[in-house]
Every structure is written in C-alpha cells, then in structure tokens.
Amino acid sequence: MSFPFQANLRPDTFNRLVEYLRSVVERFPDERTGETTYSMADAALGAFSVFFTQSPSFLDFQRNLQLTKGCNNALTLFGIQRIPTDNQTRNLLDPVPPSAVLPVFAAVVETLHAGGQLEAYRSINDDLLVAIDGTRYFSSDKIHCDQCSVTQHKNGSITYSHSVVTPVIVAPGSTRVIPLEPEFITPQDGHKKQDCENAAAKRWLVQFGSHYRPLGITVLGDDLYCKQPLCEAIRREGMNFILVCKPDSHKTLYEWVAGLAATNEVQTTKGILWGAPRPCLPPWRSPPQYASSIWMIPSNGC
Numbered sequence: 380m381s382f383p384f385q386a387n388l389r390p391d392t393f394n395r396l397v398e399y400l401r402s403v404v405e406r407f408p409d410e411r412t413g414e415t416t417y418s419m420a421d422a423a424l425g426a427f428s429v430f431f432t433q434s435p436s437f438l439d440f441q442r443n444l445q446l447t448k449g450c451n452n453a454l455t456l457f458g459i460q461r462i463p464t465d466n467q468t469r470n471l472l473d474p475v476p477p478s479a480v481l482p483v484f485a486a487v488v489e490t491l492h493a494g495g496q497l498e499a500y501r502s503i504n505d506d507l508l509v510a511i512d513g514t515r516y517f518s519s520d521k522i523h524c525d526q527c528s529v530t531q532h533k534n535g536s537i538t539y540s541h542s543v544v545t546p547v548i549v550a551p552g553s554t555r556v557i558p559l560e561p562e563f564i565t566p567q568d569g570h571k572k573q574d575c576e577n578a579a580a581k582r583w584l585v586q587f588g589s590h591y592r593p594l595g596i597t598v599l600g601d602d603l604y605c606k607q608p609l610c611e612a613i614r615r616e617g618m619n620f621i622l623v624c625k626p627d628s629h630k631t632l633y634e635w636v637a638g639l640a641a642t643n644e645v646q647t648t649k650g651i652l653w654g655a656p657r658p659c660l661p662p663w664r665s666p667p668q669y670a671s672s673i674w675m676i677p678s679n680g681c
Contacts, residue, residue, distance in 0.1 A: 384439070390671055395490070395579075397457055397458065399422075399483065400424065401458060403480060403483055404419060405418075406473060407419040409471075409640075410474055414665070417471065418460070418461075418494070419462060419471060421461050422467065423480075424453075425438055425459055425463055426472060427458075438462050438465070441453040441462055443646055464493065477561070480570040485590060487557070488548075488557060488594075491557065497557075499553075500548055500549070500553070500557070501550075501595075502550060502551060504599040504619070506551050506596060507595060507597070508550065508551075508599055509547070509559065509591070510547055510556075511546045511598060512544070512545060512601040513543065513545070513564065513576040513579070513603075514545055515541070517542050518540040519538075521536055521538075522539065523539035526541060527541060528540050528566075528574065529567075541563070541564075542564040543561045544561060544564065544579040544583060545558065545561050546559040546583060548600070555577040556623065559591070560583070560586075560587055562579040562582055563579070564651075568627075571645045571678065573587070575624055577604065577606060577608075577609055580612075581608075581612050582608060584612050584613060585669050590617030592618060593616045596618040597618065597621060598613050598621070599620075599621050599622070602624060602629075605624040613626070616640055635670070636670055636673065644670065645669070647668050648667050648669065650680060
C-alpha cells in the first residue's frame with residue numbers, strides 16, 4: 380500500500396489497516412532482553428511511515444516537531460509512541476524474517492476489495508492484471524551470505540546478489556499498483572541448481588494462487604516467464620496469462636504461426652479506444668493478430 384491510496388480510503392478504513400499492521404508487527408521476534416526504550420511495533424511502523432509518506436526525512440521532522448510543539452503526526456497517523464533513530468530501526472528490524480509481514484499484503488487486498496477499490500483495476504475479461512517481474516535489491520563482489528545468488532563471470536570475478544519476484548496488481552493507464560506477497564530468489568533445500576525467477580514464480584503460484592484465484596486473475600510477464608511449465612502452472616491455479624514471447628526463444632511457436640498464416644488461419648482483431656477524448660481506432664500500424672491452440676514447444680504427438 381502506498382500514499383496515493385489514502386485519498387481514496389475512508390479514514391476509518393485507513394485506521395483499520397494501520398491497526399492490523401500494528402497487530403502483525405507487535406508479534407515480530409525481539410532478540411533483546413531486559414528493559415527496552417523502543418518497541419518492535421514503533422520501529423516497524425516508523426519504517427512503514429517513511430515509505431507510506433514517500434519522505435526519507437519524515438521521522439526526523441516528526442522528532443523535531445515533538446520537541447518544539449509537543450506533538451507529532453507519527454503518533455496521530457501511525458500510533459508510534461516513541462520514534463527510534465534510523466540506526467535503531469535497522470538494528471531492530473534486520474533480524475526479522477520477511478515472512479513475518481506477509482499477512483499484511485492479503486489484508487490490504489481484502490480491504491480494498493471489500494471497499495470496491497479493486498473494480499477500477501479490472502481489465503480483460505473483467506480480470507485483475509497481476510504483473511510478475513524480478514528485481515535485484517542487493518549486489519556485491521565482496522559481501523555475501525548463504526542466501527546469495529552467485530554469478531561467476533568469464534573474467535573470473537564473482538557477483539553475489541539478492542533478488543525477489545514482485546507480483547503487483549496493475550491497470551492500463553494507472554500509475555498506482557497494489558503489491559502482493561513477494562517471493563525471494565534464494566537457494567532451496569535439496570536443490571543443487573541455483574534458484575531463478577521462474578522457480579520463484581512457480582512457488583508463488585503454489586503458495587498464493589488459490590487465495591487470489593476467486594478474484595479473477597490474468598498474469599502478465601515478459602519473455603523470461605513464457606515457458607510451457609510456468610504456463611501450465613498458471614492454468615493449474617485457475618488463472619489466465621498474457622506473456623511476451625520473442626521469436627528467438629520461441630521458434631516452434633512462430634513456425635506454427637507462420638504455417639497458420641499461410642493458410643489464412645491467423646485471426647485479426649479490431650478495437651476502439653474508448654478512453655481517448657473521442658472514441659477512435661487504436662494507432663497501430665497493423666491490427667493485432669492471434670492464433671489459437673498452438674504449441675509453445677515441440678510435442679511428441681505432432
């Protein structure tokens with residue numbers, strides 16, 4: 380959840396979401412013993428407030444406001460009793476596993492769904508579009524851990540990195556996205572091969588597919604995800620997909636398309652841009668074409 384949604388949510392809805400977030404972070408594991416000054420909830424809500432307001436200096440400003448005015452927005456908006464410093468926040472939250480906060484993602488989606496907020500995101504076949512993509516959030520040629528992905532380069536150097544697959548609900552023409560539970564790309568027990576985006580995407584489908592299936596989902600992805608095993612995994616979860624497939628990596632599919640085109644079996648579709656100032660034909664040089672029931676990979680039966 381990010382800041383632009385606040386304007387569209389009723390205050391009591393926002394407050395309920397913050398209270399639910401607090402109920403989750405209050406259960407974060409705490410390695411400290413004895414008396415403490417800052418609670419785990421204050422540290423987690425403080426970190427959340429920085430991202431929510433999209434202001435890196437938010438907490439520093441609120442600390443100064445508390446000293447000069449005796450009140451602050453960190454308390455009124457997020458219920459933060461004592462504002463920890465940046466270093467204190469990192470020290471408290473670094474040991475917390477990411478899985479501890481995963482329940483919040485589903486709670487946000489359920490709240491938006493109950494309030495009718497998801498309807499504006501419905502698109503093809505009245506589905507919600509879930510774009511899946513991977514992103515690297517750490518990289519080093521020196522610092523590494525057991526959970527790192529390892530890339531060995533031809534020149535002998537090694538890159539250690541951490542990456543994650545981040546599914547988000549998107550809508551055409553909208554700059555606002557709704558993040559879903561991430562799936563981290565990390566070494567898996569019992570697997571000799573390194574983890575990858577495709578494997579992480581499959582794990583996400585198995586873990587969360589049944590939960591989001593009733594909403595009606597079409598998965599979006601680039602050419603990296605357009606592999607038959609992943610397509611089959613998406614269909615097993617009762618979801619649809621729109622995936623990019625490039626000629627170089629999908630030669631069999633393009634051979635089928637070329638054969639169908641030669642026999643006039645490739646269909647052409649036309650559409651109207653209703654969101655334009657006046658309804659008009661899309662500015663495509665060629666109308667979109669499609670073909671049904673073709674193989675992505677060679678089949679033993681063909």
